[in-house]
Amino acid sequence: MVKGPTVYDVAERAGVSIATVSFAFSQPHRVRESTRNSVLDAARELGYVPSASARGLAKGRTGALGLFSFDYLNLLPEAAGDGAKSGSEADEDCRLFPIWVDEVQRGVELECFSRGYALMIGGGNKASGERAVTDIAGRVDGLIVFARTIPAEVTRRISARIPVVELSDPEGESSLHRVTIDNASGIGQLMEHLIGFHRFRRFMFVSIPNAENEARYNAYSAVLAAHGLEVQPPLESRPGASAVTAELIAELQDSGSLPDCFVCANDEEALVVLETLKAAGIPAPAQVAVTGFDGIVAGRLVRPSLTTVRQPMELIGRTAVDILIDTLTDPPATPSHRQLPVSLAVRESCGCRAQEN
Amino acid sequence: MVKGPTVYDVAERAGVSIATVSFAFSQPHRVRESTRNSVLDAARELGYVPSASARGLAKGRTGALGLFSFDYLNLLPEAAGDGAKSGSEADEDCRLFPIWVDEVQRGVELECFSRGYALMIGGGNKASGERAVTDIAGRVDGLIVFARTIPAEVTRRISARIPVVELSDPEGESSLHRVTIDNASGIGQLMEHLIGFHRFRRFMFVSIPNAENEARYNAYSAVLAAHGLEVQPPLESRPGASAVTAELIAELQDSGSLPDCFVCANDEEALVVLETLKAAGIPAPAQVAVTGFDGIVAGRLVRPSLTTVRQPMELIGRTAVDILIDTLTDPPATPSHRQLPVSLAVRESCGCRAQEN
DNA sequence: ATTCTTGATCTATGCGCATAAGTACGGGGG
DNA sequence: CCCCCGTACTTATGCGCATAGATCAAGAAT
Numbered sequence: 001m002v003k004g005p006t007v008y009d010v011a012e013r014a015g016v017s018i019a020t021v022s023f024a025f026s027q028p029h030r031v032r033e034s035t036r037n038s039v040l041d042a043a044r045e046l047g048y049v050p051s052a053s054a055r056g057l058a059k060g061r062t063g064a065l066g067l068f069s070f071d072y073l074n075l076l077p078e079a080a081g082d083g084a085k086s087g088s089e090a091d092e093d094c095r096l097f098p099i100w101v102d103e104v105q106r107g108v109e110l111e112c113f114s115r116g117y118a119l120m121i122g123g124g125n126k127a128s129g130e131r132a133v134t135d136i137a138g139r140v141d142g143l144i145v146f147a148r149t150i151p152a153e154v155t156r157r158i159s160a161r162i163p164v165v166e167l168s169d170p171e172g173e174s175s176l177h178r179v180t181i182d183n184a185s186g187i188g189q190l191m192e193h194l195i196g197f198h199r200f201r202r203f204m205f206v207s208i209p210n211a212e213n214e215a216r217y218n219a220y221s222a223v224l225a226a227h228g229l230e231v232q233p234p235l236e237s238r239p240g241a242s243a244v245t246a247e248l249i250a251e252l253q254d255s256g257s258l259p260d261c262f263v264c265a266n267d268e269e270a271l272v273v274l275e276t277l278k279a280a281g282i283p284a285p286a287q288v289a290v291t292g293f294d295g296i297v298a299g300r301l302v303r304p305s306l307t308t309v310r311q312p313m314e315l316i317g318r319t320a321v322d323i324l325i326d327t328l329t330d331p332p333a334t335p336s337h338r339q340l341p342v343s344l345a346v347r348e349s350c351g352c353r354a355q356e357n
Numbered sequence: 358m359v360k361g362p363t364v365y366d367v368a369e370r371a372g373v374s375i376a377t378v379s380f381a382f383s384q385p386h387r388v389r390e391s392t393r394n395s396v397l398d399a400a401r402e403l404g405y406v407p408s409a410s411a412r413g414l415a416k417g418r419t420g421a422l423g424l425f426s427f428d429y430l431n432l433l434p435e436a437a438g439d440g441a442k443s444g445s446e447a448d449e450d451c452r453l454f455p456i457w458v459d460e461v462q463r464g465v466e467l468e469c470f471s472r473g474y475a476l477m478i479g480g481g482n483k484a485s486g487e488r489a490v491t492d493i494a495g496r497v498d499g500l501i502v503f504a505r506t507i508p509a510e511v512t513r514r515i516s517a518r519i520p521v522v523e524l525s526d527p528e529g530e531s532s533l534h535r536v537t538i539d540n541a542s543g544i545g546q547l548m549e550h551l552i553g554f555h556r557f558r559r560f561m562f563v564s565i566p567n568a569e570n571e572a573r574y575n576a577y578s579a580v581l582a583a584h585g586l587e588v589q590p591p592l593e594s595r596p597g598a599s600a601v602t603a604e605l606i607a608e609l610q611d612s613g614s615l616p617d618c619f620v621c622a623n624d625e626e627a628l629v630v631l632e633t634l635k636a637a638g639i640p641a642p643a644q645v646a647v648t649g650f651d652g653i654v655a656g657r658l659v660r661p662s663l664t665t666v667r668q669p670m671e672l673i674g675r676t677a678v679d680i681l682i683d684t685l686t687d688p689p690a691t692p693s694h695r696q697l698p699v700s701l702a703v704r705e706s707c708g709c710r711a712q713e714n
Numbered sequence: 715a716t717t718c719t720t721g722a723t724c725t726a727t728g729c730g731c732a733t734a735a736g737t738a739c740g741g742g743g744g
Numbered sequence: 745c746c747c748c749c750g751t752a753c754t755t756a757t758g759c760g761c762a763t764a765g766a767t768c769a770a771g772a773a774t
Contacts, residue, residue, distance in 0.1 A: 003417075004518035006730055017754045022732060032752065047514040052496035053419060054730030056410030057759045060360075064477065064496065069466075095463070096654050098455060106452070109426075113480030118493055120421065120477050123470030136475055139409035139421070157404040161361035297453050301658070363760055374724045379762055389722065411760030414729045718773070725766070736755070744747085 005046040014042035025050065064118040065324055066140035067108050068133055069101060070125060070149045097297040099268075100313060101146065104167065107317025108144060115325055117141075130154045137162060142324030144317075148210060163327040165320040170215040177327065178337045179319045183212070186309035186342035187219035190263070190291060193307075193344060195227055198351055200260035200289065204252070205234040206245070206273060207265030216265050216293060234265075242272045249276050258288055261350070267292035267299045270306055274349065285351040295345055304348035312340050362403040371399035382407065421475040422681055423497035424465050425490055426458060427506045454654040456625075457670060458503065461524065464674025465501060472682055474498075487511045494519060499681030501674075505567060520684040522677040527572040534684065535694045536676045540569070543666035543699035544576035547620070547648060550664075550701060552584055555708055557617035557646065561609070562591040563602070563630060564622030573622050573650060591622075599629045606633050615645055618707070624649035624656045627663055631706065642708040652702055661705035669697050 007018040014021065016039060023030045024039040031039070042048075056062040095102070105121075112119040120140050124132030133150050137143050137158045145155060147169030155164055156175055165177040194200045205220055207213040217234055224231045237245040252258050264270035270292030277284045284290050285304055292299055295310030323336050346352050364375040371378065373396060380387045381396040388396070399405075413419040452459070462478075469476040477497050481489030490507050494500050494515045502512060504526030512521055513532055522534040551557045562577055564570040574591055581588045594602040609615050621627035627649030634641045641647050642661055649656055652667030680693050703709050 007732095008730080018731080019733075019754060019756095020752085023753090026732075030752080035752080044514075047517045049491050049515060049518050050495050051414065051730055052492070053410045053413030054759090055495075055732075057408065057414050057761085058730075058732040060759070062410060062496075063492075095455065096658075098452065098459075102455075102459075109478060109480065118477055118479050118496065120475055121466060122475050123466065134406050135409070135420075138407050138412075139419075139475065157401075158406060160404045161406050364762095365760080375761080376725080376763075377723060380723085383762075387722075392722080408760055411729090412762075414731085415760075415762040417729070716774080719771085721768105721770090723766105723768080725764105727762100727764085729761090731759090732757100734755105734757085736753100738753080739751085740749105741751105742747105742749090744745100 004051075005048045006051070007048075009046055010039065010043045010048050013046060014039045061141050061328075062139060063116075064120050064140045065108075065112055065321060066120045066122060066136045066143040067105060068122045068124065068136055068143065068145045068150065069105065070123065070146065097301070099296055099298075100294055100311075103296075103313035104146075104317040107314035107319075108321055109317075110314070111318040111321035115321065117321070117325070124150075134158065141328055144320045144324070147212070163324055163331075165323050167316060167320060169211055171211045175335060177320075177323045177335045179316050179323065180337065180339050181311050181316070181342050182339050183215045183342075184219040184222075186293065186311075186344070187216055187263075188223060189342075189344040190293075190307075190309050191220065191223040193346060194261055194263070194289070194291065194350060195223070195229070198261070198289065201229055202259040203229070203261050203263055204232060204259040205263050205265065206237055206269050207234050208237055208269070209234075213265035220263060235262075237269055237272065242276065245269075245272050246276045246279065249273070249280060249282075253280065253282065258282070261289035261291065264290065264292050267294040267296045267306060267308055270308070270349070271298060271302060274302065274304070274306070285349050289351050290349045292349075300345075300347065307347045307350035307352065308345050309342050310345045311342055315340060361408075362405045363408070364405075366403055367396065367400045367405050370403060371396045418498050418685075419496060420473075421477050421497045422465075422469055422678060423477045423479060423493045423500040424462060425479045425481065425493055425500065425502045425506065426462065427481060427503065454658070456653055456655075457651055457668075460653075460670035461503075461674040464671035464676075465678055466674075467671070468675040468678035472678065474678070474682070481507075491515065498685055501677045501681070504569070520681055520688075522680050524673060524677060526568055528568045532692060534677075534680045534692045536673050536680065537694065537696050538668050538673070538699050539696050540572045540699075541576040541579075543650065543668075543701070544573055545580060546699075546701040547650075547664075547666050548577065548580040550703060551618055551620070551646070551648065551707060552580070552586070555618070555646065558586060559616040560586070560618055560620055561589060561616040562620050562622070563594055563626050564591050565594055565626070566591075570622035577620060592619075594626055594629065599633065602626075602629050603633045603636065606630070606637060606639075610637065610639065615639070618646035618648065621647065621649050624651040624653045624663060624665055627665070627706070628655060628659060631659065631661070631663070642706050646708050647706045649706075657702075657704065664704045664707035664709065665702050666699050667702045668699055672697055 007021045011018045011021045016035060020031060020035065021039050024036045028036055052062065109119055120136055122132055122136035130150065133154055140162065142163045143158060144165045144167065146167050155166065158164055159176055163177060165179060167179050168181060169178065170180055170183060203224060205217050207217060221231045235248055262273050264273055270290050273290050274284055277288060277290070282288055292306045292308035295308050299306035299308055319338055319340065323338065364378045368375045368378045373392060377388060377392060378396050381393045385393055409419065466476055477493055479489055479493030487507065490511055497519065499520045500515060501522045501524065503524050512523065515521055516533055520534060522536060524536050525538060526535065527537050527540060560581060562574055564574060578588045592605055619630050621630055627647050630647050631641055634645060634647070639645055649663045649665035652665050656663035656665055676695055676697065680695065
């Protein structure tokens, strides 16, 4: 706390110049072994800890990558979902299961560490505004952001300075690097199972509107059209407002127009639908099947377990880091876009017996 | 990527000096509004992103806190545990449930963000050595480390430069700030329940040896002694080697000396014991009860659900951050040590019916 | 009218490190 | 014996920002 020792102190103690101290650490081969040892000894004795700020300033690189997460506090209410909390222990406000963001973050962490980069994590919310983002951006050599969490104008500005990877937005800003998943293929596999194996004919898509979900809806529509099946507009649920979903489903039931299967744009919505159906006394999957998309952990623990399309979440994080490091090493002419494959996870909620888990 | 604009560029464009640019951002009141606006406009037009390295160097503070986690890769095999993976989906190597470290980290993240600090996360393993730690240490204003993950000599050195909080080591280096939990009270509550309510008499403590577990064992011994019950040396399980535990338990069974209850030093061990008992055909808790310590998520999802002592994990993380920020604001004369309370979570594995979950 | 005050801005400097360019030295080849 | 060259260091400089202290203008006070 009392102002740590610097290269100057170490140099003086070792009886060499600061350049030699610097070399001793960063380019050992340029210093005779005896000299290097005396420098390292001096450093140890003094408790020298190099300043990353100074190093970053001098080198123009920080050696750290950044991940900008939106403030959990704001996401919690919707993210935790009904199924993720257990009643009496809900007081400890931890997430029972990792959600999408957590698993991706984990991939980012693992890849950063194994590649020798530090990871700077920033959080923000609507209030903290873009300050929070640029703050992180100013600290790192490359930044990973989740789609739709910060204004395009801001990411564009940042990407003029450091490489930015946007995660999972099929229609993202084209100046950014992107990691996306193959929504079309995932929906294709899923629908193939539902139509081909289960012989479902009447479907209802459930989603809140955003680019990702829209891509899924479009793929869904295309498959239905190809099979000559009727395409209805999506049932628009609202995040955190399961009551709305409940009402919509009640209407469907009253009018006798329940589908064979609810195809939900993501697992969280699917869990809400399952919950709602249970509450309404509609047996799932016996009367109505339900599917999700993402592959969050909660989906495999709920009963009936959720048939879904699984994203390689950890890989998404790892890939983002890989793109950044590649870019830093050897800047590509054009932003990279890596689309990762997804896989169908057939579980119970489509009407199949549990095959796994 | 092409070398971002600096204060000099902004100053030139706005027709002011760099000092004014700096003031416009950091001390708005010192700059006339019209000037400030023209500076901010210029900054926006140029896509100016302040360099945290330069700022950190100039101010002597980085505005970031650090958390040093050991490389997950090395912890995974033991940490994930048998119960945390589901067979056929084990290929995706994510953690099904957050473990202790995750929940603490989450607390650290939340507190950092809400207090306006960025969080630098570092990872390392035995191989990367102390370089990884000092690397992080050089980047931040304060550091949080998990007990027993890095050599005391290193933390001591670092703590000469920035405040360091060590998490949960009852016998930690006294020059460091510490956040610990009340092991004695937790064990006390637990044993009170087991002895007073369940009337168990013959106990067996299960643990791998470390300071934390020893503190728990000591508390356990004290309670038994106070009740005039026999105290046996702990059953030493080995991390990751559930076969060893199985063997030890088999021996106990053969010799007819199974206890009324296995008191495990932590939840992970308790899960292994439960698993082992199940495999051996010994009904738990009917014949032998089992308890854990920590309160990890997996413990409440397993059947029988695990009776345990719950640590306030998120709070531990938050408290560590709080200590650091306090210390930075107003350095205390002596390292702070905050001991947090724990609470008994009575579930099924002690023989009680499910009261919750 | 002159001096003091206050606010707004600028000039100059240093933070701690990396590194280009320079210096000193010693040995081998001519 | 001199020159060249490689090795092992050192000197000098700049990275981008914050900030103390200087400057300057425009009232306010005398």
